[in-house]
Amino acid sequence: SRYAAEAQNVTVEFHGHKAVDNVSLGIAKGEVCAIIGPSGSGKSTLLRTFNHLQEPTSGQILINGRPTVPGSRKPKPADLMQLRRTVGMCFQSFNLFPHLTALENIMLAQTKALGRSKDEARERGRHLLERVGLEAKANARPSQCSGGQQQRIAIARALALDPEIMLFDEPTSALDPELGAEVLAVMRELADSGMTMLVVTHEMNFAEDVAEHLVFMADGVIVEQGDPSSVLRSPQQERTQKFLRAVNGR
Ligand code: ADP
Numbered sequence: 001s002r003y004a005a006e007a008q009n010v011t012v013e014f015h016g017h018k019a020v021d022n023v024s025l026g027i028a029k030g031e032v033c034a035i036i037g038p039s040g041s042g043k044s045t046l047l048r049t050f051n052h053l054q055e056p057t058s059g060q061i062l063i064n065g066r067p068t069v070p071g072s073r074k075p076k077p078a079d080l081m082q083l084r085r086t087v088g089m090c091f092q093s094f095n096l097f098p099h100l101t102a103l104e105n106i107m108l109a110q111t112k113a114l115g116r117s118k119d120e121a122r123e124r125g126r127h128l129l130e131r132v133g134l135e136a137k138a139n140a141r142p143s144q145c146s147g148g149q150q151q152r153i154a155i156a157r158a159l160a161l162d163p164e165i166m167l168f169d170e171p172t173s174a175l176d177p178e179l180g181a182e183v184l185a186v187m188r189e190l191a192d193s194g195m196t197m198l199v200v201t202h203e204m205n206f207a208e209d210v211a212e213h214l215v216f217m218a219d220g221v222i223v224e225q226g227d228p229s230s231v232l233r234s235p236q237q238e239r240t241q242k243f244l245r246a247v248n249g250r
Contacts, residue, residue: 001065004029004196005050005087005165010059012045019045021220022059027165027213032197034211034228036204038243042220043200047167050198051087052080063087063165085113088163092170094154096142102129102153103138109157121160128156132186148179152186159190166190168199204247208232216240 003026012020020042027033035043048054050061052068052075061068068083069075075083096105106125110116116124129135132152134145142150151171158166168187172180184206191197191210201207207214207228214228216235224237235241 001062002026002028003062004031004064005198006062006065007046007049007056008060008062010046010049010056010061012042012049012054013057018220020049020056023217023220023222024059025215025222025225027196027198029196030194031213032191032195032199032211033213033215034207035198035200035215035217036202036207036243037217037223041217043217044169046217047169047198047200050165050167051083051089053089081113085161086163087165087167088158088161089167090151090155090158090169090171092173094142094147094150096150096153096157098142101139101141102134102145102156105142105153106157106160110160113161124160125156128159129153131159131189132156133182146179147175148182151175151179151183155183155186155190165196165198168197168201170200170202172201172203202247204232216243218243 006026008024010020010023011018023046037043045054049056063086100108103122103125106128107118107121110121110124111118126138129138132155134149134152137145137149145153172183175183184203188210211228213225214231215225216223216231218239224231224235224240232244235244
């Protein structure tokens with residue numbers, strides 16, 4: 001398969017309402033795909049189906065061409081554990097353990113999920129903290145770090161499991177612009193390193209500069225998609241035009 005990750009005809013229903021309505025979307029290996037759209041349009045729900053944090057009501061997810069739930073509707077716990085390692089995720093809220101230091105947070109993920117030794121996990125953790133520019137914060141607790149630093153620690157924690165694909169759900173929306181910029185810089189480097197990324201975002205500049213593919217969702221469907229600059233600068237659909245006018249304040 002030419003896709004690292006693919007949603008095929010995915011529908012997610014909540015109480016009879018289709019939050020995601022028969023969406024198909026493929027992300028090529030090494031590609032950055034950004035999803036934009038109004039609040040409540042199903043972006044986050046679609047993103048979460050890629051690692052089965054959200055079960056699709058129908059349709060399927062393929063990772064490297066293989067269905068995540070082969071031959072049955074409910075994934076087995078062992079399949080889920082494998083999937084959560086292959087498909088890493090970074091949330092709007094950082095979800096770090098408050099009583100653990102930055103390094104311990106990154107180590108715990110590895111010792112628990114991968115069974116790595118503490119020494120191995122520590123070494124990898126230090127390397128990753130350096131990669132996100134936070135080697136000086138190794139022994140700090142989350143409360144001693146800014147929101148931007150906490151998000152970078154959360155990214156390092158996800159990377160510690162050696163994911164093949166990274167999902168980002170509005171990773172900067174809880175942050176002040178300058179702290180968000182630090183996180184976007186880390187994401188940009190990750191993209192440059194060849195990571196396959198699916199990013200729900202309201203950062204239009206990031207979407208235009210970093211993403212190779214842009215998807216506009218509204219009311220649970222993909223309204224328009226394509227090259228980010230084309231979609232952002234000359235949207236073809238009225239709903240896209242209206243959304244972009246509102247975002248740009250014009
Ligand atoms: P977006 O990410 O585009 O803001 P969401 O995917 O979060 O949109 O939500 C899409 C729709 O699904 C919304 O109407 C939301 O209220 C609904 N929804 C999301 N998660 C749940 C849930 N766990 N239970 C019920 N409804 C949900």
